[in-house]
Amino acid sequence: MNVPTTSASTSTPIIAIRNLQKSFGENRVLTDISLDVDKGEVVCVIGPSGSGKSTMLRCINTLETPTGGSVVVDGMDMTDLDLDIDAARTRIGMVFQSFNLFAHLTVRENLTIAQTKVLRRSKAEANRAAEANLAKVGLSEKMDAKPGSLSGGQQQRVAIARALSMDPDVMLFDEPTSALDPETVGDVLQVMRNLAEAGMTMVVVTHEMEFARQVADRVLFMDGGVVVEAGPAKEVIGNPQEQRTKDFLSRVLNPGQLG
Amino acid sequence: MSAPSATGSGGPTGPAVPLATETPKAKMSKRQKAKLSRGIQYAILIIIAILLVLFADWPKLIDAFGRVDIAAGMFPEVITMALKNTVIYTFLGFALGLAIALVVALMRLSSVGVYRWLATIYIEFFRGLPALVVFLVMGFGLPVAFDNFNLPQLVIIMIALGLVSSAYMAETIRAGIQAVPKGQVEAARSLGMSSSRAMFTIVLPQAMRIILPPLTNELILLAKDSSLAYILGSSVDGRELAALGRAEIVNTANLTPFIVIALAYLIITIPLSYLSRVLERKYGSADSGVK
Ligand SMILES: Nc1ncnc2c1ncn2[C@@H]1O[C@H](COP(=O)(O)OP(=O)(O)O)[C@@H](O)[C@H]1O
Numbered sequence: 001m002n003v004p005t006t007s008a009s010t011s012t013p014i015i016a017i018r019n020l021q022k023s024f025g026e027n028r029v030l031t032d033i034s035l036d037v038d039k040g041e042v043v044c045v046i047g048p049s050g051s052g053k054s055t056m057l058r059c060i061n062t063l064e065t066p067t068g069g070s071v072v073v074d075g076m077d078m079t080d081l082d083l084d085i086d087a088a089r090t091r092i093g094m095v096f097q098s099f100n101l102f103a104h105l106t107v108r109e110n111l112t113i114a115q116t117k118v119l120r121r122s123k124a125e126a127n128r129a130a131e132a133n134l135a136k137v138g139l140s141e142k143m144d145a146k147p148g149s150l151s152g153g154q155q156q157r158v159a160i161a162r163a164l165s166m167d168p169d170v171m172l173f174d175e176p177t178s179a180l181d182p183e184t185v186g187d188v189l190q191v192m193r194n195l196a197e198a199g200m201t202m203v204v205v206t207h208e209m210e211f212a213r214q215v216a217d218r219v220l221f222m223d224g225g226v227v228v229e230a231g232p233a234k235e236v237i238g239n240p241q242e243q244r245t246k247d248f249l250s251r252v253l254n255p256g257q258l259g
Numbered sequence: 260m261s262a263p264s265a266t267g268s269g270g271p272t273g274p275a276v277p278l279a280t281e282t283p284k285a286k287m288s289k290r291q292k293a294k295l296s297r298g299i300q301y302a303i304l305i306i307i308a309i310l311l312v313l314f315a316d317w318p319k320l321i322d323a324f325g326r327v328d329i330a331a332g333m334f335p336e337v338i339t340m341a342l343k344n345t346v347i348y349t350f351l352g353f354a355l356g357l358a359i360a361l362v363v364a365l366m367r368l369s370s371v372g373v374y375r376w377l378a379t380i381y382i383e384f385f386r387g388l389p390a391l392v393v394f395l396v397m398g399f400g401l402p403v404a405f406d407n408f409n410l411p412q413l414v415i416i417m418i419a420l421g422l423v424s425s426a427y428m429a430e431t432i433r434a435g436i437q438a439v440p441k442g443q444v445e446a447a448r449s450l451g452m453s454s455s456r457a458m459f460t461i462v463l464p465q466a467m468r469i470i471l472p473p474l475t476n477e478l479i480l481l482a483k484d485s486s487l488a489y490i491l492g493s494s495v496d497g498r499e500l501a502a503l504g505r506a507e508i509v510n511t512a513n514l515t516p517f518i519v520i521a522l523a524y525l526i527i528t529i530p531l532s533y534l535s536r537v538l539e540r541k542y543g544s545a546d547s548g549v550k
Pocket residue numbers: 024027029047048049050051052053054055056
């Protein structure tokens with residue numbers, strides 16, 4: 001199945017995925033994914049569990065190595081073996097479902113360690129970026145806390161601030177609110193909303209349909225390792241064309257039956 | 260233990276007694292059994308103590324093991340030389356063992372099959388080898404096999420102890436590394452850290468809490484294993500506790516040095532095992548999964 005997933009715009013996309021394939025041994029997880037994301041665009045990826053959403057996202061910064069096709073971010077061919085992959089990854093922020101804050105470091109150290117060690121910024125410069133980004137997620141007072149003392153929602157906001165402190169061109173989110181208590185989901189989504197409004201390019205795997213409908217420029221519905229349906233958020237969520245999309249949405253929009 | 264004597268007391272008492280009283284009676288008998296068993300255990304202890312006091316030849320024992328003049332004569336060398344050397348050998352061996360262990364652990368976790376394979380062989384080999392054999396090979400086997408194998412005593416001891424301890428420590432470190440959630444490395448890599456930087460700044464510091472308590476135990480084992488250095492026949496001022504003890508026993512034709520040496524080992528090992536217990540309590544019992 002091949003659905004056009006490239007946007008109408010003529011400018012060069014900041015993320016260009018072409019015929020992406022990924023197998024784990026015999027298990028073909030991604031069959032043939034193509035996707036262009038423009039600068040400043042917000043793309044939400046929805047789909048049932050096991051459909052390959054995380055794998056697709058992780059292929060963008062090559063936490064998973066694609067087994068076929070190409071991924072170009074910011075003009076960098078991520079599958080090129082000669083590419084300095086560590087430098088390339090500093091351009092791509094990633095936020096995980098399980099936060100993955102460095103448990104042995106304070107919030108400040110979490111936000112500065114990669115700035116100083118990877119980007120070689122001075123301590124003062126790194127601290128300035130850390131303070132600015134922690135303020136952005138509304139947690140300035142937690143600068144010297146340890147991650148373990150924070151709630152899930154706070155940890156996830158710190159994780160977003162950590163990624164932002166590298167000044168990335170693109171942010172990837174892998175179900176950032178799925179591991180959260182319901183009452184802390186809103187704060188995290190608000191931070192992401194602000195980020196989208198500020199013009200950040202974002203690819204967001206999520207089950208938050210309301211967020212996708214309001215914030216996303218485009219929505220991709222994935223199932224079985226392919227993009228089944230893609231288009232403007234209001235169309236894919238509000239008026240799905242494919243039967244598989246309809247089935248999935250009716251399941252997700254009915255409470256208590258997350259896919 | 261006390262079953263035979265108890266069976267007689269708990270039997271039915273006769274037709275006149277209704278069923279209800281039988282239950283409390285049986286309970287009493289159970290308590291009595293426990294009491295009796297405890298009594299027997301104390302009795303054995305007391306009998307042993309009495310036998311010791313009555314039949315052990317105390318004057319002779321004290322003469323053989325408790326000669327204060329001989330013990331006093333061992334000072335200060337037992338501390339300034341022997342204890343010091345034991346500590347030096349132990350820490351040198353430990354430092355080398357730790358360095359080897361870290362390399363072997365990282366090889367075991369490598370994506371390169373040959374490294375994993377070599378590391379596994381190394382671990383299985385040295386884990387199964389008695390420390391004594393390693394000392395004999397290092398001290399006598401290699402010098403015979405290679406003409407110009409002529410290392411200083413201290414280096415031989417260090418290498419032998421390093422080899423002995425490295426296999427176990429490699430497994431400890433590997434288990435500690437594997438206990439750190441995979442997401443920690445993924446987050447580090449996503450921020451642009453290389454895999455080795457992620458290992459040294461993110462994974463190993465977190466693995467430490469799991470690694471430290473068993474490493475402290477290994478230090479205790481190593482302090483004891485350092486006594487094998489005596490078979491290498493060291494110079495007079497290179498003697499550690501065991502060597503000094505042997506020499507003193509021969510010199511004085513008395514066993515008191517044994518006691519002094521044993522106490523000196525405890526000076527090293529008791530604080531270490533206390534430290535190990537503190538670390539274990541602080542970080543939770545983390546020895547699980549390490550063999
Ligand atoms: N590291 C891996 N090794 C083997 N199989 C994997 C791995 N990661 C994901 N998979 C498989 O790929 C499929 C898609 O997984 P994933 O991308 O996590 O789906 P989603 O995020 O949509 O729930 C699943 O069947 C999963 O078992």
